[in-house]
Amino acid sequence: MPGTNLTREEARQRATLLTVDSYEIDLDLTGAQEGGTYRSVTTVRFDVAEGGGESFIDLVAPTVHEVTLNGDALDAAEVFRDSRIALPGLLPGRNILRVVADCAYTNTGEGLHRFVDPVDDQAYLYTQFEVPDARRVFASFEQPDLKATFQFTVKAPEGWTVISNSPTPEPQDNVWVFEPTPRISSYITALIVGPYHSVHSVYEKDGQSVPLGIYCRPSLAEHLDADAIFEVTRQGFEWFQEKFDYQYPFAKYDQLFVPEFNAGAMENAGAVTIRDQYVFRSKVTDAAYEVRAATILHELAHMWFGDLVTMEWWNDLWLNESFATYAEAACQADAPGSKWPHSWTTFANQMKTWAYRQDQLPSTHPIMADISDLDDVLVNFDGITYAKGASVLKQLVAYVGEDAFFRGVQAYFKRHAFGNTRLSDLLGALEETSGRDLKTWSKAWLETAGINVLRPEIETDAEGVITSFSIRQEAPALPAGAKGEPTLRPHRIAIGAYDLDANGKLVRGDRVELDVDGELTAVPELVGKRRPAVVLLNDDDLSYAKVRLDEQSLAVVTEHLGDFAESLPRALCWASAWDMTRDAELATRDYLSLVLSGIGKESDIGVVQSLHRQVKLAIDQYADPAAREALLTRWTEATLAHLRAAEAGSDHQLAWARAFAATARTPEQLDLLDALLDGTQTIEGLAVDTELRWAFVQRLAAVGRFGGSEIQSEYERDKTAAGERHAATARAARPTEAAKAEAWESVVESDKLPNAVQEAVIAGFVQTDQRELLAPYTERYFEALKGVWESRSHEMAQQIAVGLYPAVQVSRETLDRTDAWLSSAEPNAALRRLVSESRSGVERALKAQAADAAAK
Numbered sequence: 001m002p003g004t005n006l007t008r009e010e011a012r013q014r015a016t017l018l019t020v021d022s023y024e025i026d027l028d029l030t031g032a033q034e035g036g037t038y039r040s041v042t043t044v045r046f047d048v049a050e051g052g053g054e055s056f057i058d059l060v061a062p063t064v065h066e067v068t069l070n071g072d073a074l075d076a077a078e079v080f081r082d083s084r085i086a087l088p089g090l091l092p093g094r095n096i097l098r099v100v101a102d103c104a105y106t107n108t109g110e111g112l113h114r115f116v117d118p119v120d121d122q123a124y125l126y127t128q129f130e131v132p133d134a135r136r137v138f139a140s141f142e143q144p145d146l147k148a149t150f151q152f153t154v155k156a157p158e159g160w161t162v163i164s165n166s167p168t169p170e171p172q173d174n175v176w177v178f179e180p181t182p183r184i185s186s187y188i189t190a191l192i193v194g195p196y197h198s199v200h201s202v203y204e205k206d207g208q209s210v211p212l213g214i215y216c217r218p219s220l221a222e223h224l225d226a227d228a229i230f231e232v233t234r235q236g237f238e239w240f241q242e243k244f245d246y247q248y249p250f251a252k253y254d255q256l257f258v259p260e261f262n263a264g265a266m267e268n269a270g271a272v273t274i275r276d277q278y279v280f281r282s283k284v285t286d287a288a289y290e291v292r293a294a295t296i297l298h299e300l301a302h303m304w305f306g307d308l309v310t311m312e313w314w315n316d317l318w319l320n321e322s323f324a325t326y327a328e329a330a331c332q333a334d335a336p337g338s339k340w341p342h343s344w345t346t347f348a349n350q351m352k353t354w355a356y357r358q359d360q361l362p363s364t365h366p367i368m369a370d371i372s373d374l375d376d377v378l379v380n381f382d383g384i385t386y387a388k389g390a391s392v393l394k395q396l397v398a399y400v401g402e403d404a405f406f407r408g409v410q411a412y413f414k415r416h417a418f419g420n421t422r423l424s425d426l427l428g429a430l431e432e433t434s435g436r437d438l439k440t441w442s443k444a445w446l447e448t449a450g451i452n453v454l455r456p457e458i459e460t461d462a463e464g465v466i467t468s469f470s471i472r473q474e475a476p477a478l479p480a481g482a483k484g485e486p487t488l489r490p491h492r493i494a495i496g497a498y499d500l501d502a503n504g505k506l507v508r509g510d511r512v513e514l515d516v517d518g519e520l521t522a523v524p525e526l527v528g529k530r531r532p533a534v535v536l537l538n539d540d541d542l543s544y545a546k547v548r549l550d551e552q553s554l555a556v557v558t559e560h561l562g563d564f565a566e567s568l569p570r571a572l573c574w575a576s577a578w579d580m581t582r583d584a585e586l587a588t589r590d591y592l593s594l595v596l597s598g599i600g601k602e603s604d605i606g607v608v609q610s611l612h613r614q615v616k617l618a619i620d621q622y623a624d625p626a627a628r629e630a631l632l633t634r635w636t637e638a639t640l641a642h643l644r645a646a647e648a649g650s651d652h653q654l655a656w657a658r659a660f661a662a663t664a665r666t667p668e669q670l671d672l673l674d675a676l677l678d679g680t681q682t683i684e685g686l687a688v689d690t691e692l693r694w695a696f697v698q699r700l701a702a703v704g705r706f707g708g709s710e711i712q713s714e715y716e717r718d719k720t721a722a723g724e725r726h727a728a729t730a731r732a733a734r735p736t737e738a739a740k741a742e743a744w745e746s747v748v749e750s751d752k753l754p755n756a757v758q759e760a761v762i763a764g765f766v767q768t769d770q771r772e773l774l775a776p777y778t779e780r781y782f783e784a785l786k787g788v789w790e791s792r793s794h795e796m797a798q799q800i801a802v803g804l805y806p807a808v809q810v811s812r813e814t815l816d817r818t819d820a821w822l823s824s825a826e827p828n829a830a831l832r833r834l835v836s837e838s839r840s841g842v843e844r845a846l847k848a849q850a851a852d853a854a855a856k
Helices: 008-017 218-223 227-243 286-302 314-334 341-360 374-378 382-402 401-415 421-432 439-445 551-563 567-582 590-599 605-622 625-646 651-662 669-676 689-702 709-715 721-733 737-747 754-767 770-773 777-791 795-803 811-823 828-856
Strands: 018-028 037-048 051-059 062-069 072-074 086-092 091-106 111-116 125-128 149-154 159-163 175-177 191-194 197-205 208-216 254-257 272-273 453-460 464-473 491-500 507-514 520-522 534-539
Touching: 008 018, 008 051, 037 051, 062 086, 086 091, 091 111, 125 254, 125 272, 149 191, 149 401, 159 208, 159 382, 197 218, 197 227, 197 777, 208 218, 208 227, 227 254, 227 286, 227 401, 272 286, 286 314, 286 341, 286 605, 314 341, 314 374, 314 382, 314 421, 314 464, 341 382, 341 567, 341 605, 374 828, 382 401, 382 421, 382 439, 382 491, 401 421, 421 439, 421 605, 453 491, 453 534, 464 491, 507 520, 507 534, 507 551, 534 567, 534 811, 551 567, 551 590, 567 590, 567 605, 567 828, 590 605, 590 625, 590 828, 605 625, 605 651, 625 651, 625 669, 625 828, 651 689, 669 689, 689 709, 689 721, 689 754, 709 721, 721 737, 721 754, 737 754, 737 770, 737 777, 754 795, 777 795, 777 811, 777 828, 795 828
Parallel strands: 018 149, 208 254, 254 272
Antiparallel strands: 018 037, 037 091, 051 086, 062 072, 062 091, 111 125, 125 191, 149 175, 159 191, 197 208, 453 464, 464 520, 491 507, 491 534
């Protein structure tokens, strides 16, 4: 039941006509253990503007039993179509609507998701409503600007717990009656129901007292490090309330680690749901804890930016997500006691890389995207909405000054609390506090697509003194199919001058901060000074642009990239090298050499793990196919050497173990994986725990060493939900026609798999060293795709459309087949976008392979 696609114009008309006051939602979930459907009763009170007329309310349900409007019974069969209930004959002033329906539990992570834990055979429920899925649980006016209060009454099985946006009441006869919420949007309401384990605390300061809760399934309770989660949460409360000058706006704050969650987390008001993979069952590196902390802070920031003040329409989704992304990194960098003050390094290494990749796809779009309907927004949770937007906000902070920025934010919250806004409301507040005219800035940065490239142009005399220094800004043509024109933008950047010190470290000796505008910007501050070993544009990562090194700096960095004393300039240089590789300006073999020369000196474990992923991707996709096996051999031998040399028990040792497992290929290397699994060999300090075991098993399955019996044996050791997913990946990874056919049938020809298991099967199915085995599935993909898209929910269909695209078949034939399908299948805009993005990856890989071959 995908539901009708709401358009922006329909939402505008409905918001002009209606003002919603309150919802009363009564759900009977006593049959949740068995699944199927549940009774949903919704009473909505809303006012209608003069003139009355007609409208509609949204609902996705197998059956609607009753529709009563202002006491008059309507014919449910007549007024309910697909996902809308027509509301004819609305009265001016107050109207009361009551809808009785049977709604369905899902296994897709949308609406009310139901999961049965194989450990205790108990059902666990949670809601996920963004973008339009509250309508799967109760009748609602499903758009962000029709805010209302929500009062939930839930009947649940004996012994279960019910959590919602309001504080949890004492149940009477297993019925939980919650207090009404403040005025909020439907998509941030929530219910989490089941026999969850919980830990409680409180945030207290200056008379403020906010109850805190952390929840997970009992089977994960032994792994729940609640104290660490509470610590990060309290740091967020302290920092955000000071910076925003507005107290946390809800009555309590619960964080619920839930199973089979599609995203990282969701900012439901006072009841944040988080994927329970963040409850770590095995040893992980510090980078994983940093990412978890960033997720916690991101969702907490949303309590103000998104929940207290909400976008009017999804055009400004970026405001919610970009602000929360910027705020999470700023809090980690600045909050007293933070364990990750290097968070801007992580931001440059991960978020910026994501943004640069997204901004070079044919689907690139302005940060403030043109969202005409729900289909548009569903595929717009992307690297521009999150990462480019946050990068531009960081640039804006540098442009207006941090104090003025947060004073503007404070005024914005006070002025629009529990209301809806547009971008102009925030920019207006920032103009007031900074004195800057932001209209030109907004037009250049928020209303145009694409990325700029900054290059230094340096001349010196015979003594090495700089005689001329300029920065050239380029605006490359947008990708074919992208809308808009290349744009030169104003950039606030820093230039770092680095030299090698007596200890062989690259240390910044000079820094210049300036505005770059137009095609060429002179930098007189550096003229007359001795030329440093390395000139780094956009030092401190203030702006959003691809940066290139001049020839002399590149030569020094190639030899000494790992010798930067600070992590951020290292990350910026690593990112530049990776970007050059993707742009076919640096051959894959040279990128591999650069990584191998410097990665041993890289202390930031998050950067190390990113380099592992990028090297593997570069060799698999961007290397000359004739050289691929030699490069893989070189890389795999390096991963094993680093594994053996790493400090016992260290994060680096674990990261290198995973990198080795991802690519082990020779009989001797595979023997080592097998021996580490059965304990006949050990590496000092390396704990081959549950998650690492599965990494080894999956690789051994992918190369044909392990079959169904070995995978089943490993699952018997780990009969958990995570074990089920890992086993599904391993089975699909086996290099046999039968294994591939079985995996394909379970995902494409059947719709029975839950979202998380489907994702796991797809991950196993696609193996880069099984190209010939996978080749027949290119045609099968295009034959099945449109039918899958039209018959599955959005999340399930998107997993298939992206995950099973023949990206490993890097050839002109793949591009031609994709083009033929795009021409003949007439996909809707959302599906066309996803397929076009995947096609772009193959096209980029072809160019990079040609560049690598030419570099022999």
